Every structure is written in C-alpha cells, then in structure tokens.
Amino acid sequence: MPHPSMRLSRRSALLGLTAAFTAGRYSLALAAAPTQKRFVVVILRGALDGLSAVVPYGDKSLATWRESLLPGQPGSEGGLLDLGGFYGLNPALSAFHTMYQANELLPVHAVAGPYRIRSHFEAQDYLEYGSDHAMSSGWMNRLAQQIPAQRGMTETALAVGSIVPLVMRGPAPVGSWLPKTALHPEPDLYARIAALNKADPVTGPAVAIGLKERGFTDLTLAGDADAGGNRYAFPALCAATGRLLAAADGPRLAALEIGGWDTHTQQKTRLVQPLRQLDEGMASLKSGMGEAWKDTVVLVMTEFGRTVRVNGTGGTDHGTGTVAFVLGGDVAGGRVQANWPGLSTGNLFENRDLQPTADLRAVTKGLLGPLFGLDVAALGRVFPDSEQASAVGGLLRRV
Amino acid sequence: METRTAHALIRFGLGRRGDEALPSDPVAWLTGQLDGPDPALALPGASSADGLVALRDDRDQRRNKAADGTPAPPMRVRNLLKAESIVLSNNLLTTETGFRERLVWFWANHFTVSVRRGECAAVVTSFIREAIRPHVTGRFSDMLLAVMNHPAMLMYLDNVGSIGPDSPAGQRSHRGLNENLARECLELHTVSPAAGYTQVDVTEFAKILTGWSIDTNLNPPGYVFRLNAHEPGKKHMLGRSFAHGRGGGLEALAFLGSHPATFRHLATKLVRHFVADDPPPASVARVEAVLRSTSGDLKAAALELVRLPEAWTPLSKLRSPSDFVISVLRAMDLPADKRPPDLGPVMAGLGQPRLAAPLPNGWPDTAADWAGSEAILRRVDWAFTVAGRGADLDPAGVAQAALGPLLHAATLTQIQRAGSRRDGLTLLFASPEFQRR
Structure with missing residues (x-):
C-alpha cells in the first residue's frame, strides 16, 4: 500500500496533466510492477517511414528511389544529423541527436514484427500481441506478470480506464488515462476529412470554412510543422508520464501512443510535425524522469515501414521493414544497430519494401532480459513461440 | 444490404445498431x-x-x-x-x-x-x-x-396563470389573460398562420383556455380546470362559437385538431422531416389527403409516408445533431459501460440539448439550420473523441454495416488507409454520407 501522500501527489500530477493537456491524438496507459526499473513503449500508429527518420544516405541506391524526399546532406543547412557516416537522423529529430551523442539513443534499423501484412489495424494488433496471431493479451501485460518482485516492493494496481491499448491488455491490472475534453484530430486527419467532404454542397463548404475559422490554413492542413494547436500536447503528456514513472511508488510500465505517421501524400512536409512531437516528447520524458532515467528503457516502435519508392502523390505506401528506437540512461547507444540489407532492386522485400533483417521481438527480448532479469523461459512467456527470435545482446550497457 | 433497407434504417429509423439483423422486407419492417x-x-x-x-x-x-x-x-x-x-x-x-x-x-x-x-x-x-x-x-x-x-x-406556455378578466378570480385579483398558449397552439400546433386567424381569434382562444391549469397541492398533483378563473360566456374563434366552461375548450381543440389547415400544416412538416427540406408538393398532398379522409389518423399518415415514392429517392436530409449522436453510437454498438450513459450532454455539446429547445417552435428541420461550419466541426471532434472507444472495432466493417450501399467508395478507401482504428472510425462518422438521413 503506497503512502497516502504519494497517492495524493500522483493524483495531483494527473490533475496538472489535465490542465496542461488540451488537444491531441495521444494516449497513455500505465501498469505497476514490483521493481525500480521502468519500461516505456511508444507506439507510432500509422507506420513510420524508417527511411525518412533514419536516412541511410550512404546507400547509393537511396537517391534513385526517393530523391524528392531526401533532406540535405549532413552539414548542410537544415540537412541530416549525422550518425557516424552512413546513416543520418531526420533534421526534425534534434533532441534524438543530442541523446545519440550522449550514447543514450540506439536506432535499430531494418526491423519488423513477426508478421508480413500491410493492413494497419491487423499489423498494429500483432505488434501489440507480440505475435503473428491473435492472443488473449498484449505483450506488455504478460511482461507485467513476469517481472519478479524485488525485496520490499509490492504490486499496486491503478484504476482501470475505458481505453487501454491492446499491448497492455490482459489479466494484470492496468490504468489508463486520456484527456476527456477538447480532443481534436491532427491537422492531417482534418485534411482527409475536408477532402472527403469537398464535393458535398452542404458539408464541403462547412468543413472548409470551419477549418479556416479555426486558424488552419491550406499550408497547415498540408502538414506544415509550426501550425496547429497541438504541438505541445505530446511533450506535455510525456513529461507527465516521466513524473508518474519517477515517483517512488509510481507505475513502472507505460504505453504511449502517437499518430500522424500515415504519410501517403506530401510526406516530406507531413512528417515534420509528428517527428518533432516525438522528438520533444522523448526529451520531455527524459527530463520528467530525472534521476530515474538511468533505470529506464524506452522502445519506440511502429507497425511496419513504407515503400522504398515514392508514390504518385509525394508520399509512400504501406511497406515492411522500418526503424525502431531504443532510448534510456543505460542504453548502449551512440551507434545504429542494423544488419543493413541494401536498397538495390534485388534487395528489396517483394520488390518494394525495405527488407527486414531483425525481428522486433528479438530486440525487445534483448531489452527486457537484462533490464528486469528475465530468463529465456520468462521471455518466452512474454513472447510465446519466439524461439527463432532469440534475444539480441549488447543493447544495454549493464548486463 | 439493399438500398431500400438502408433507407428504411436511416431515413425512417435511428440507424442500424452494430450488425443487427436486417429486415427482409423494409416496408413491412417499418409498418410493423x-x-x-x-x-x-x-x-x-x-x-x-x-x-x-x-x-x-x-x-x-x-x-x-x-x-x-x-x-x-x-x-x-x-x-x-x-x-x-x-x-x-x-x-x-x-x-x-x-x-x-x-x-x-x-x-x-x-x-x-x-x-x-x-x-x-x-x-x-x-x-x-x-x-x-x-x-x-x-x-x-x-x-x-x-x-x-x-x-x-x-x-411552459404560461396557461397556468391565465385568468379570465371577468371571472371571479379575475375580478378579485385584477389579473387577466395570458395569450401565449392560445397563440402558439394556433400558430405552431394546429392551423398555422395560413389559416388567416386574427388577433381577435387569439384572444378568444385564450379566453376559451382560461381555467386550464395545474394544482401542485393536490394528491396526486396535476391538471385542474379552475372554473372560478374561466372567462364567462360564449367565445368566438375562426367563425365558430364555443360554450362556456371546460367543454368549450374540448370543442375548440376538437375543431382545431381536425381543421383542414391543420392537416395541411402537419403534412408539410411530416414530409419535410422524412423526405426533403423542400417538401415535394405531391407528397404533401398525399399525406394531407390521408389525414383528411381519416380525420387525423397519425398511423395512416405514417404509413402513407412510407408509401411515398419520394421517400425512397437518395437521402438528402442532414442528420440533426441528436440524430447524428444516436446513429454514431448505434453504429459502434459499444457495451453499456463504454458508452455515455446520458446522451443529453453530448447532444448539448453539438448544439441540440435534449428537451431544451430555445423557443416553442422547437428544433429546426432543414440542413441550413444545422450545417454551420463550427457545428459540423464539432461533430467531427466529437466523432474523434468517441472513436477512441472503438479500439476493438473494425472501421471498414462498421462502415459497411452502418451504411451498406450508401457508403462511398472514396470513404471506404480512406477508412482502409487510415493509420488507426480511431482515425478510420472518425473518417466514417465525418464522411458526408454519414451526415445524411
């Protein structure tokens, strides 16, 4: 039973969150565990284009496929942020770059889950089941059941909310929080809604005028970075998440979600805002964690990548291999973890996608094992039938 | 789903609930x-x-x-x-x-x-x-x-305190008529201004209704006719005379309730509600004729609405905010603990608080009244909010179940391309075809 004053302060943190949080397409779910280690999953719903987030500019084939999407070379004005000579971070990820330089960021490239489908919904489900088939619980929930109790730690349950992402669902108690008021879609979703209604004589003008009245310009609807009212929302949620996790009796597992990645059109501009949100969000999470950052591992993952070729509308379509990010005070970062498959025609998956060379479950097991002291059997209970995907070693500094 | 089934569910109903069984005969389903x-x-x-x-x-x-x-x-x-x-x-x-x-x-x-x-x-x-x-x-x-x-x-329309000036209570208190209920009954509920009534008719009808009141001290409390507040004598309205007492009121209401102008007014409103913002004159004439020939049988009028050929043409009406809220939640068919227990606040947020119309003429019934830009965006935002509860739903499946053949191919494509279930459901509920009934 936590100390009453801590409970109060945690509630106060949530109340403060409500005030700080006015808009966005985000959610947070939390679970307790009897440990001082913290593990955070950030789900990028909509499929992040890994080749735009961590750009393999050293691969000669890259420019032949997607010259129009590429930022400038490292060192140029607004150009890529170099990651050691072959890869470069998207310039919107400046805080990531700082963490990379402090060896706290480890991008894992050419990664994919154990499924090969291109439906968002099914792929997100499998990503969260941690499997290539439907299960009765998400892998984070199974993880909560596997973490062995440390001396003096007891499990505390949080109230179950109505919206818990699949990754956290299951028998272990989970809490969730979502702002109740003033939710708004991202500009990108508004733009799609405006397009759907455009030809309608009644709703078309109403939506178009309404968005203008709310200060959206054509530019913001096309994904301009500095527009829209949501730019502080995800960082605020992340900062609050950090404070909750940092509390001595706080939850230990958290799942965050952020959308806006489904860049079928005008990808180069549309990606800027969600990338900045993610970038600022992770910086805010770190500062919210304070000292607890050294005990924290964050895994940023998405359901699949996007096509290597640019489509007819300046975007990319659903693909396969992509990038994941591992962050934390104890991460063996400052490098890119990848068995790079190459982008020449013969190397593409089904002649269209980045060929995956790493299983996301193997990466995750490589984090959970050392972090929580889980053995092969326990990891097998978190990810059943994953013998083929044995844990990747050396992802954390302390083993 | 056949188009006629979709029309029965949406034009005449509250929208399909989840994937509830479809009626094999839409017309029989409605009339039954x-x-x-x-x-x-x-x-x-x-x-x-x-x-x-x-x-x-x-x-x-x-x-x-x-x-x-x-x-x-x-x-x-x-x-x-x-x-x-x-x-x-x-x-x-x-x-x-x-x-x-x-x-x-x-x-x-x-x-x-x-x-x-x-x-x-x-x-x-x-x-x-x-x-x-x-x-x-x-x-x-x-x-x-x-x-x-x-x-x-x-x-609501102040008749409780309306007192005949020449009644014993009126003589004693020096209070008088309140015409509110009489005027609205003529204008809104029955014959409408098309009947050409005058201020004298309104005043006379108000006198007829004096004494129609309530008593909250009775057990049980409720309606009373207060004879001592009733204006004495015969009254004259629309060329007819009505007796003193409560009986005169009953006669007046029977007269107004079966007046040809009333039937025309009701037929117009019914057709506007179920068929089109600009009621087709032929449809109005048919419903009006049924009301006249049946002395105002509302079931017969409703059956005639279903029989109108114009009621099976493409949907053109814009769903009102409350209709929208109901149809979204029926389409999602969430378990009781996941849906808002009281829809009143939701409807209020979208501009149509339930049982709280600003004026006695009630909520308007044309698209122009509900298609304000901020009003439509509030639907979008609420749809996005409620879509967050649909984490277990398949958006394309919900779309096809709810709209059947009325779902546009472009909308379905966008739903299938959406980056999350939530976005997919939001696109469905914010689509132009979902706004129609």
Whole structure:
C-alpha cells in the first residue's frame, strides 16, 4: 500500500496533466510492477517511414528511389544529423541527436514484427500481441506478470480506464488515462476529412470554412510543422508520464501512443510535425524522469515501414521493414544497430519494401532480459513461440 | 444490404445498431413498428404527478433553506430528470422500433416543451410518455388534447396563470389573460398562420383556455380546470362559437385538431422531416389527403409516408445533431459501460440539448439550420473523441454495416488507409454520407 501522500501527489500530477493537456491524438496507459526499473513503449500508429527518420544516405541506391524526399546532406543547412557516416537522423529529430551523442539513443534499423501484412489495424494488433496471431493479451501485460518482485516492493494496481491499448491488455491490472475534453484530430486527419467532404454542397463548404475559422490554413492542413494547436500536447503528456514513472511508488510500465505517421501524400512536409512531437516528447520524458532515467528503457516502435519508392502523390505506401528506437540512461547507444540489407532492386522485400533483417521481438527480448532479469523461459512467456527470435545482446550497457 | 433497407434504417429509423439483423422486407419492417402500443411505454419512468411532487419538495426545501439556512440545494427535480434522461438515452440506442421512436421525437418537437423554462424540467419527460407516446399511432386531436391537458405544456406556455378578466378570480385579483398558449397552439400546433386567424381569434382562444391549469397541492398533483378563473360566456374563434366552461375548450381543440389547415400544416412538416427540406408538393398532398379522409389518423399518415415514392429517392436530409449522436453510437454498438450513459450532454455539446429547445417552435428541420461550419466541426471532434472507444472495432466493417450501399467508395478507401482504428472510425462518422438521413 503506497503512502497516502504519494497517492495524493500522483493524483495531483494527473490533475496538472489535465490542465496542461488540451488537444491531441495521444494516449497513455500505465501498469505497476514490483521493481525500480521502468519500461516505456511508444507506439507510432500509422507506420513510420524508417527511411525518412533514419536516412541511410550512404546507400547509393537511396537517391534513385526517393530523391524528392531526401533532406540535405549532413552539414548542410537544415540537412541530416549525422550518425557516424552512413546513416543520418531526420533534421526534425534534434533532441534524438543530442541523446545519440550522449550514447543514450540506439536506432535499430531494418526491423519488423513477426508478421508480413500491410493492413494497419491487423499489423498494429500483432505488434501489440507480440505475435503473428491473435492472443488473449498484449505483450506488455504478460511482461507485467513476469517481472519478479524485488525485496520490499509490492504490486499496486491503478484504476482501470475505458481505453487501454491492446499491448497492455490482459489479466494484470492496468490504468489508463486520456484527456476527456477538447480532443481534436491532427491537422492531417482534418485534411482527409475536408477532402472527403469537398464535393458535398452542404458539408464541403462547412468543413472548409470551419477549418479556416479555426486558424488552419491550406499550408497547415498540408502538414506544415509550426501550425496547429497541438504541438505541445505530446511533450506535455510525456513529461507527465516521466513524473508518474519517477515517483517512488509510481507505475513502472507505460504505453504511449502517437499518430500522424500515415504519410501517403506530401510526406516530406507531413512528417515534420509528428517527428518533432516525438522528438520533444522523448526529451520531455527524459527530463520528467530525472534521476530515474538511468533505470529506464524506452522502445519506440511502429507497425511496419513504407515503400522504398515514392508514390504518385509525394508520399509512400504501406511497406515492411522500418526503424525502431531504443532510448534510456543505460542504453548502449551512440551507434545504429542494423544488419543493413541494401536498397538495390534485388534487395528489396517483394520488390518494394525495405527488407527486414531483425525481428522486433528479438530486440525487445534483448531489452527486457537484462533490464528486469528475465530468463529465456520468462521471455518466452512474454513472447510465446519466439524461439527463432532469440534475444539480441549488447543493447544495454549493464548486463 | 439493399438500398431500400438502408433507407428504411436511416431515413425512417435511428440507424442500424452494430450488425443487427436486417429486415427482409423494409416496408413491412417499418409498418410493423406501428402496430400495438409503443414498447417504450413499458420502460420505468416518472409520471407527471411524480415530477410535480419533486418540484413541490424542491420548492419546500428552498423555502426552508431561506428560513433556517439549510445548506443542501434542492436536487429532486434534477435527479429525476437525470434518471429519466438515462432511460431515454438507453432506449434510443437499443430500440428495435426506430421508426416509431423517430415519430415520437417528431411529435415531441412539434409540441415543444423545454427545460429552458426551469420548472418544466420536472415534467418534460412525463410529457413524452403521457401526452405523445400513446397517440403517435392514434388520432391527432387526441394527442392535441393530451398535450393541452398536460402540466408541462400548461406551465411552459404560461396557461397556468391565465385568468379570465371577468371571472371571479379575475375580478378579485385584477389579473387577466395570458395569450401565449392560445397563440402558439394556433400558430405552431394546429392551423398555422395560413389559416388567416386574427388577433381577435387569439384572444378568444385564450379566453376559451382560461381555467386550464395545474394544482401542485393536490394528491396526486396535476391538471385542474379552475372554473372560478374561466372567462364567462360564449367565445368566438375562426367563425365558430364555443360554450362556456371546460367543454368549450374540448370543442375548440376538437375543431382545431381536425381543421383542414391543420392537416395541411402537419403534412408539410411530416414530409419535410422524412423526405426533403423542400417538401415535394405531391407528397404533401398525399399525406394531407390521408389525414383528411381519416380525420387525423397519425398511423395512416405514417404509413402513407412510407408509401411515398419520394421517400425512397437518395437521402438528402442532414442528420440533426441528436440524430447524428444516436446513429454514431448505434453504429459502434459499444457495451453499456463504454458508452455515455446520458446522451443529453453530448447532444448539448453539438448544439441540440435534449428537451431544451430555445423557443416553442422547437428544433429546426432543414440542413441550413444545422450545417454551420463550427457545428459540423464539432461533430467531427466529437466523432474523434468517441472513436477512441472503438479500439476493438473494425472501421471498414462498421462502415459497411452502418451504411451498406450508401457508403462511398472514396470513404471506404480512406477508412482502409487510415493509420488507426480511431482515425478510420472518425473518417466514417465525418464522411458526408454519414451526415445524411
């Protein structure tokens, strides 16, 4: 039973969150565990284009496929942020770059889950089941059941909310929080809604005028970075998440979600805002964690990548291999973890996608094992039938 | 799903609930809903007497509070309305007789009473149960009488305090007529200005209705005819004379309730509601003829609506905010613990608070009234909010189940391409075809 004053302060943190949080397409779910280690999953719903987030500019084939999407070379004005000579971070990820330089960021490239489908919904489900088939619980929930109790730690349950992402669902108690008021879609979703209604004589003008009245310009609807009212929302949620996790009796597992990645059109501009949100969000999470950052591992993952070729509308379509990010005070970062498959025609998956060379479950097991002291059997209970995907070693500094 | 089935569910009903079984014969499904009593009459609910007792208790408490400083605010009416509102909400989301329910709310709006007149909150829901539901498939003149007898209408349009100036009470108190109910009954409920009535007719009708009041001290409290407040003598309205006493009021309502101008007015409103913002004259003429030949049989009128060829043309009406909320939640078919228990606040947020129309003419019934830009965006934002509860739903499946052949290919494509279930559902509910009924 936590100390009453801590409970109060945690509630106060949530109340403060409500005030700080006015808009966005985000959610947070939390679970307790009897440990001082913290593990955070950030789900990028909509499929992040890994080749735009961590750009393999050293691969000669890259420019032949997607010259129009590429930022400038490292060192140029607004150009890529170099990651050691072959890869470069998207310039919107400046805080990531700082963490990379402090060896706290480890991008894992050419990664994919154990499924090969291109439906968002099914792929997100499998990503969260941690499997290539439907299960009765998400892998984070199974993880909560596997973490062995440390001396003096007891499990505390949080109230179950109505919206818990699949990754956290299951028998272990989970809490969730979502702002109740003033939710708004991202500009990108508004733009799609405006397009759907455009030809309608009644709703078309109403939506178009309404968005203008709310200060959206054509530019913001096309994904301009500095527009829209949501730019502080995800960082605020992340900062609050950090404070909750940092509390001595706080939850230990958290799942965050952020959308806006489904860049079928005008990808180069549309990606800027969600990338900045993610970038600022992770910086805010770190500062919210304070000292607890050294005990924290964050895994940023998405359901699949996007096509290597640019489509007819300046975007990319659903693909396969992509990038994941591992962050934390104890991460063996400052490098890119990848068995790079190459982008020449013969190397593409089904002649269209980045060929995956790493299983996301193997990466995750490589984090959970050392972090929580889980053995092969326990990891097998978190990810059943994953013998083929044995844990990747050396992802954390302390083993 | 066939197009006619979709039209039956959407134009005439409240939208399909999840993937509920589809009627094999849409017309038989609609007409069958009009047989027998309204199933919602079997739901638990407070009577107008219960409401007036709650109102009386609240008044007493307020008086005592003033006297002895009791801190507790009076809550009985509020609690009663809240409980009733939850029952009404639940019924709208689960009913299998959506056409009948649409007719109930059509007539409730025709005879608007509103909580904006504070004390009416005690009786607005019993008004629907007692004055509207029993007569939706009955005779219009019976509904009219039930309405004009009901405490909610008598309070809402001020007839409770209308006193004949020459009646004993009027002579004693030097108070007089309140024309509000008489005027609105002529203008909105029955013959409409098209009948060409004059101010003299309004005043005479107000005199006819003097004494139609309520008594909250009775047990049970309710309608009373106060003879001592009734204006003495014969009255003359629209070329007819009406006797002294309550009987004169009954005659006047029977006359107005079967007046040809009333039938024309009702037919126009019904066709506007179920067919098109600009009611096709041929449709109005058919419904009007049925009302005339059946002396105002509302079931016959409803059956004629279903038979109109114009009622099976592409949907052109814009769903009102409350209709939108109901159809979204029916389409999602969430378990009871995941949906808002009371739809009132949701509808209020979208600009149509339930049983709270600003004026006696009720909520408007054309697209122009509901298609304001901010109003439409609020639908979008609410859809996005509620879509967050649909983490277990397949958006494309929900779209196809709800709209069937009315779903645009472009919308389905966007839903399938959406980055999350939530976005997919939002795109469905924000699509132009989902706004139509």
